[in-house]
Amino acid sequence: MPRTVAVAADRIGWEERRLIAAAPAFGLRLEWVNDESMCLGHPDAPALSGYDALLVRSRSYTRGGLVATLAEAASVRTLNTARAIRTCQNKAALRTALRSAGIPVPDFRLVLSRTDFERALKELPLPLVLKPVFGGMGKRVTLLRHADTAASVYDYVEDLGHAFEQACLVEPYLGDTSVRCLVVGDEIAGAAEFTGGGEFTGGAADWRTNAALGNRARAVAHDPELRKILDSVVSELGPGIYGVDLFRTPEGHVVNEVNHAPGFRALDAATGADIPSSVARHLREALA
Structure with missing residues (x-):
């Protein structure tokens, strides 16, 4: 009898389809549960009745942590944990937790007002x-x-309607190349380097390094320094399924962000790694 895992998401995307297809080989059945219709809060979580675990793949930066928190309160095994998801969702909280654990992160300033913004620029x-x-x-x-245009840019932040949207970080620009590592459990399932449009060349569509933006990608080796940093991230957040984004600096790698529900289509294409099987294996081990 296969163990059944609910996949909480607002929709089924490429990654979820791959995960669902890989599951039977590991004695699992994954089923989509729309995170917009779970109506959690009842102590017994009726929407999750009959499931052995919940895999949180919510793309929303409000739903994931809420769903995980209420599912755990109903004694549903949740991956990733509510604590890990809440930490990853909040970039300021994540940076602070990692830095406190001795994990290198970029310098940053929390900006909640124009006064904060002007001080950060100084x-x-x-x-x-x-x-x-x-x-x-x-x-x-x-x-x-440029400093003379920064104030005008911040006008747009001030015009956003909610403080939730206005909370920002200001940090040094660390170049147009980043490394994305897909961590499953406590192992690196794949690692790739993503390159944006160049520092100030204007020759490509986008300067940002993000797999979702279609940046160029190539597989990279799992070097010892990277392994040590990722081990520390897992030690702080707990074993789980994470997309860890890093920048290289003259002093070594720094952790930019950790995604609690990572996409892996671009990583899959760049590395050829069987990420769905790695995730399914981790789920099976978590349910053992």
């Missing part, structure tokens, strides 16, 4: 990156090249 050298605390897929990430 404390950090241009070029800088302005990004939302809550968000993903490279959305609303802005490169600030």
